[in-house]
Structures are given as C-alpha cells and as structure tokens.
Amino acid sequence: MDAPVNANIIVLCFPVNPAGSGMEVKNNIFYNLGANSNAAAIRVDDSTGFDSNTYSFANNIYYHPTGMNISFRGTIYTPAQFITAHDSTGSASAPTFVSYSEYASGNDFRLAAGDTVARSHGAELSSLCSAIAQLCFDKNGVSRPQGSAWDIGAYEYVPAGDTTPPSAPSGLMVN
Secondary structure, eight states: OOSOOOOOEEEOOSSOOOBOOOEEEESOEEESOOSSGGGOSEEEOOOTBOOTTSEEEESOEEEOTTOOOEEETTEEEOHHHHHHHHOTTOBOSOOOEEEOOTTOTTOEEEEOTTOOSSTTOSOOOGGGTTTSGGGGBOTTSOBSOSSSSOOSSSOOOOOOOOOOOOOOOOSOOOO
C-alpha cells in the first residue's frame, strides 16, 4: 500500500493574526502522532481571528500507544480531554488495519474486517459531494458509504466477496 495516510494538522499564526471560519476536520485517523508537545498531532495556534465556530471537529480518531498531545488554541490536550472539549464523536481507541507495523514500508492502512473503531463510525458528509466530488470516494476510488455509515479514514471498508465454491447439484435426472 501507499505511504501512511495519517498526518498532522499545523496552523502556525506567528507573526500574523489570521481569521478563519468554517474549517471542518472530520473522519480522520491521527495514528502514532504527537507523542510529545514539540510534535503535537494537531497544533493550531490561537488567533484573535478565531472564535468557537472557526473549527469543527467530528468523528476523528486520536491514537498513540504511549500517549498523544494535541495543542489547540493555546491549550495542550490529551486525546480524552480534546474529545470532551472539541470532538464529542471522536475516539481515542486504535483502529485495526489490514497490516500495520510501526514505521514499516509495507503497511496496509485499509480497515480490517474486525475493526470496530473506524468502520461505520464516520460523519455523513454526502451533502458536500456536489462541491467536493472526491470527498465521496476513498483513496482507492471506492464510493462512500459501503456499509450502514461512512468509515473513518482514507479507506472505505469493502467486504471480500464470498469465495466458497458452490455445492455440487443433487437430485438431477436425465430423461
């Protein structure tokens, strides 16, 4: 598979004081990022141009096995604190990928069949599809959703087809 699909969000405001509104951060997996305050998984500096409606967080996963820091508008949060304060539909649990070993080049970040954290737990974003057409497709071009709801992350889970061979017919007669 490709390079890791996890990434930091960094908004540095020095030396300017930017304004912003309507920034939505939804259905992302922040995995193995931000183990210390110098490399926070999310770092958004504060600005007098930001208010409580500038950023909207929903259905994101914030996970690091040894702990994660999120620096948001002047406050350092753990994932649990950030979820309570800013992303009530977020999770601090680890999703299950098809294949993952830390820093391995052959990682497969598609969701595993047994995943219960990211599969069908994403925010429904179809209302944005007409404006951002690629939003309604995953990284492999699979349309969203494939199950009962959108998946969190770059890949939509696609169940494998039934590979059980059919049984031989019985009760046949030749006339």
